[in-house]
Amino acid sequence: MKLNKLKIGKIETSGNLLLAPMADVTNLAFRLLCRQNGADITYTEMISADALLNRNRKALLKGLSSPADRPFGIQLVGSSPEKLREAAIFIEDEYKPELIDVNMGCPAKRITGTGCGSALLNSKTAVYEIISEMTAVLKTPVTAKIRILEREEKTLEIARLIERAGASALTVHGRKAKQMYSGSSDLAAIRAVKRELSIPVIANGDIRDEESAEATLDFTGCDGLMIGRAAIGNPFIFKRIKHYLETGEKLEVNRQAQQLEDLKTYVALLEEYNLCSSTNVRMHAHWFTKGLHGSRQIREKINNLKDGKALIELIGNYSQPK
Ligand SMILES: Cc1cc2nc3c(=O)[nH]c(=O)nc-3n(C[C@H](O)[C@H](O)[C@H](O)COP(=O)(O)O)c2cc1C
Numbered sequence: 001m002k003l004n005k006l007k008i009g010k011i012e013t014s015g016n017l018l019l020a021p022m023a024d025v026t027n028l029a030f031r032l033l034c035r036q037n038g039a040d041i042t043y044t045e046m047i048s049a050d051a052l053l054n055r056n057r058k059a060l061l062k063g064l065s066s067p068a069d070r071p072f073g074i075q076l077v078g079s080s081p082e083k084l085r086e087a088a089i090f091i092e093d094e095y096k097p098e099l100i101d102v103n104m105g106c107p108a109k110r111i112t113g114t115g116c117g118s119a120l121l122n123s124k125t126a127v128y129e130i131i132s133e134m135t136a137v138l139k140t141p142v143t144a145k146i147r148i149l150e151r152e153e154k155t156l157e158i159a160r161l162i163e164r165a166g167a168s169a170l171t172v173h174g175r176k177a178k179q180m181y182s183g184s185s186d187l188a189a190i191r192a193v194k195r196e197l198s199i200p201v202i203a204n205g206d207i208r209d210e211e212s213a214e215a216t217l218d219f220t221g222c223d224g225l226m227i228g229r230a231a232i233g234n235p236f237i238f239k240r241i242k243h244y245l246e247t248g249e250k251l252e253v254n255r256q257a258q259q260l261e262d263l264k265t266y267v268a269l270l271e272e273y274n275l276c277s278s279t280n281v282r283m284h285a286h287w288f289t290k291g292l293h294g295s296r297q298i299r300e301k302i303n304n305l306k307d308g309k310a311l312i313e314l315i316g317n318y319s320q321p322k
Contacts, residue, residue, distance in 0.1 A: 002217055003245040006040065006224045008200055009141030009168040011071050011098045013040040017238055018171075018202060020228035021045050021075040021101065021145070024283065028063050029269035033262060034231055035069060038238035041224075042072045046103045046111075049078030049087035057090075063275045065095050073099030073143065077106065079115035081129040085137060092140050099168075100140050102130060105147040107177035118147050118177035121158055128161045135166030145171040145204070148189040159193045171202040171226050191220040202226050208237075210244035217245070233287030235262055256292050260318065263288035267312050281311050 006016040019026060019034045021043035026034075031042040044064065051060055065072065074097045078084040088100050104127065106117030113119075120126050127144075134142045144162050149155045155172075162170055172193050174185035185205025194201040200223035203216050208230040216225055230237050236258050243251045266284060270276040285302045289295040298318055305311050 002214060003242060004223070006200060008041075008099065008143065011141070013071065015040040015242060016224035017041075017242060018224055018226040019043060019231060019238075020204060020226045021073075021103070022228055022232070025232055027270075027275060027280065028066055028069060028273055029266055029275055030235070030284070031069050031072065032066070032269050033266050034235040034238055036265070037235045037262075038242040039227075039231075039235075040071075041099070042069060043099075043101060044072070044074045046075045046077040046106065046117075047087075047091075049076050049080070049083045052076070052087040052090060053083060061094075063273050065097065066273065071098035073097055073101045075101040075103055075145070077103040077111060077116050078130075079120065079126065081126070081133040084130050085133040088134050088138055088140075088142075092138055097140060099143050100134070100138065101143045101145055101171075102134070103145060105145050105173050105177070107147065107180055112177070121146060121149060121177070124158065124161055127158055128165050131162055131165035131167050141168035143167060143169045143171065145173070147173050147175055147177050148186060150176060152189060152192055155189060156192060156196050159197055163197050163199050167199060169200040169202060169223075170197065171204050173204040175205055187216060187219045190216075190222065194220050194222050200224065204228065207241075210241055210250055213241040213245065233259065233284070233290055259288050259290075259292060260315075264312075264315050267315055271309075271312060276311070278306055278311070285311075285315070 003015050006013045017040050019031060019039040019042040023045040026045050035042055074091050076084055076087055103117050104120045111117035131142060144167050159170060172190045174187060174190045190203045202224040203220045203222040204226040207213050207216055207225055207227050213225055240251050263285060267281060282302055286299060289298055301314055
């Protein structure tokens, strides 16, 4: 039995599997689906602190949370400690998430170009100020998500600062920013951070099946596992990993039937929460139908549909070609 409880600040979950924040992916419907499959904590995609503080925030925050998706974290991205603090106060008041996370790992140019995401890791002062400004005023536990740095000592320095500034947990993606998604996640670097800190450390990067989940937990000794890409179009990954960590046995599943079932539930959840847009459904339908027999036909049909109801009907009536 390797599935442990996870305690971050005052929140405690019976398992330690977290859904990673992912732009355009981890909307409320997708998070609910991952939760139904066993995710213990979910994170929203990154939300810009600047955008949150301007008047258009209503559209940005449409369908952000539901009592069914708890405990969850809202991830903020920004570079100004004051704006991040103000944005965090706003979301704490409005949404009362269990966690507020700061994105210190995104390597995309459009993010680092404005000094946000992994660019923050270049400035120890900025990292410390951001976390300490937030923890000084918020009741909600603050977490941070980083990538590793060029040298281990630099990574540990940043990790220690984040802890000292009052963060309640730290997620480490074991790649450097310049790697983007190439190479593999460095478990030894994650383990070094885990050994250095007293707050919970969550391991992230390349957890894609039962074996990689077990190996990451065993090797790093981390308090939790955060899963990103492997959950896209495949939220069932949480059930598989959870079952394996609890029993040491693998679940037998017809992956194709499961993906189709999950796609139907996903679209139904989008409808229920009034989040159905054709772009969103198309994107996720592509992911969910990956590897499915006849996926080309269903994708073509999906591409030609405009309205959410028709999409639900199409997916509802779809049965795999024999
Ligand atoms: C489509 C996509 C969107 C992402 N968006 C975010 C984001 O908004 N915030 C963040 O901290 N990381 C983001 N990430 C990074 C993931 O959270 C995670 O750190 C990374 O994918 C490594 O984990 P994995 O190997 O399990 O996918 C994103 C990754 C992908 C693939």
